[in-house]
Amino acid sequence: MTVPLKLIDKFGRHIDYVRLSVTDRCDFRCVYCMAEEMTFLPRDQVLSLEEIYEVGAAFARLGVNKLRLTGGEPLVRKGILSLIQRLGKLDVELVITTNGSQLPTMADDLVAAGVKRINISLDTLNPERFKELTRKDKFDQVIAGIDAACKAGFKRIKLNAVILKGRNDDEVVALVDFARDRGLDISFIEEMPLGVISEHDREEAYCSSDEVRAMVHARYPLTKTEEQTAGPSTYYRMADSESRIGFISPHSHNFCSECNRVRVTVEGRLLLCLGNEHSMDLRELLRSEPDEEKRAAMLEKALIDSMDLKPEKHHFDLANEPQILRFMNATGG
Numbered sequence: 001m002t003v004p005l006k007l008i009d010k011f012g013r014h015i016d017y018v019r020l021s022v023t024d025r026c027d028f029r030c031v032y033c034m035a036e037e038m039t040f041l042p043r044d045q046v047l048s049l050e051e052i053y054e055v056g057a058a059f060a061r062l063g064v065n066k067l068r069l070t071g072g073e074p075l076v077r078k079g080i081l082s083l084i085q086r087l088g089k090l091d092v093e094l095v096i097t098t099n100g101s102q103l104p105t106m107a108d109d110l111v112a113a114g115v116k117r118i119n120i121s122l123d124t125l126n127p128e129r130f131k132e133l134t135r136k137d138k139f140d141q142v143i144a145g146i147d148a149a150c151k152a153g154f155k156r157i158k159l160n161a162v163i164l165k166g167r168n169d170d171e172v173v174a175l176v177d178f179a180r181d182r183g184l185d186i187s188f189i190e191e192m193p194l195g196v197i198s199e200h201d202r203e204e205a206y207c208s209s210d211e212v213r214a215m216v217h218a219r220y221p222l223t224k225t226e227e228q229t230a231g232p233s234t235y236y237r238m239a240d241s242e243s244r245i246g247f248i249s250p251h252s253h254n255f256c257s258e259c260n261r262v263r264v265t266v267e268g269r270l271l272l273c274l275g276n277e278h279s280m281d282l283r284e285l286l287r288s289e290p291d292e293e294k295r296a297a298m299l300e301k302a303l304i305d306s307m308d309l310k311p312e313k314h315h316f317d318l319a320n321e322p323q324i325l326r327f328m329n330a331t332g333g
């Protein structure tokens with residue numbers, strides 16, 4: 001049964017896709033996402049699994065049809081499988097973005113819990129580079145995770161690769177080949193200026209989607225498709241493969257006008273836009289009302305009211321200090 005959508009913002013955009021961050025913690029320290037030394041949130045500031053479930057269920061009642069669990073690394077949160085099993089019973093498509101490290105042991109359970117699609121991040125096929133980019137020596141574990149996911153029977157698996165100039169831009173075609181060989185989709189992501197990092201200069205490392213697309217096109221001519229998933233990727237196809245090539249381009253192609261999503265941070269802040277601070281505190285609301293039914297009604301009203309806060313667009317600027325001091329792991333990428 002499809003529930004009529006009740007979340008429409010003042011620019012007429014229909015919000016039917018929610019990204020829930022289930023933890024700010026991670027077993028990796030990717031150079032574009034985190035600092036090497038990170039301080040994570042104290043437990044009491046993080047939504048409990050029950051609270052996350054209540055938020056997900058409220059969105060589903062309001063007609064949202066896609067929930068993505070992300071983080072941090074969602075699969076390192078203790079008890080996450082029980083949350084996934086519960087969310088998997090809602091009338092929504094449940095998807096996960098993961099770094100792949102836990103998939104060798106969890107892929108089958110995720111499929112059994114109703115997860116149909118999964119995004120796995122992979123920026124390089126070179127173990128040494130992997131260590132530089134993630135600051136962890138877990139390349140083999142991630143490849144084993146991707147293999148386990150391929151065997152587990154997800155409907156669709158997509159790789160996500162952030163391309164940085166001088167770091168991994170020479171691997172674009174190799175990553176496409178890796179995806180083609182396994183029948184996976186792959187999206188290339190432009191780095192976004194979230195959080196203050198000192199490991200590299202984001203402006204120097206910036207590699208536009210147009211440049212990446214030209215590299216792929218030189219090897220495999222690409223045809224643009226009108227296919228839209230709920231996400232921000234623009235998709236292309238190759239003549240001789242089922243794999244789709246996506247580009248997520250927050251800088252070069254502003255996708256705000258078609259934005260259909262909101263995020264909930266691990267602290268329960270509803271973020272109406274990735275590049276702005278417009279938000280609503282759901283944690284306080286959740287913790288202020290002990291009665292479950294009343295809480296559910298309050299939550300629904302707050303989510304509907306929050307639509308008026310969604311800004312028209314974001315303004316990322318590589319040359320200046322990040323306007324957004326949140327790190328990607330806290331935001332829920």
Ligand code: SAM
Nearest residue numbers: 032033071072073098099121160191192328333
């Ligand atoms: N840990 C999981 C993972 O890595 O897939 C989920 C969370 S991660 C924040 C989600 C996605 O955001 C990953 O594909 C990652 O590469 C991407 N990401 C992280 N920081 C980014 C940044 N500054 N700019 C663009 N993408 C970023």
Ligand code: SF4
Nearest residue numbers: 026028030033072099
């Ligand atoms: Fe962890 Fe994902 Fe951020 Fe990498 S991108 S540090 S795997 S949360």
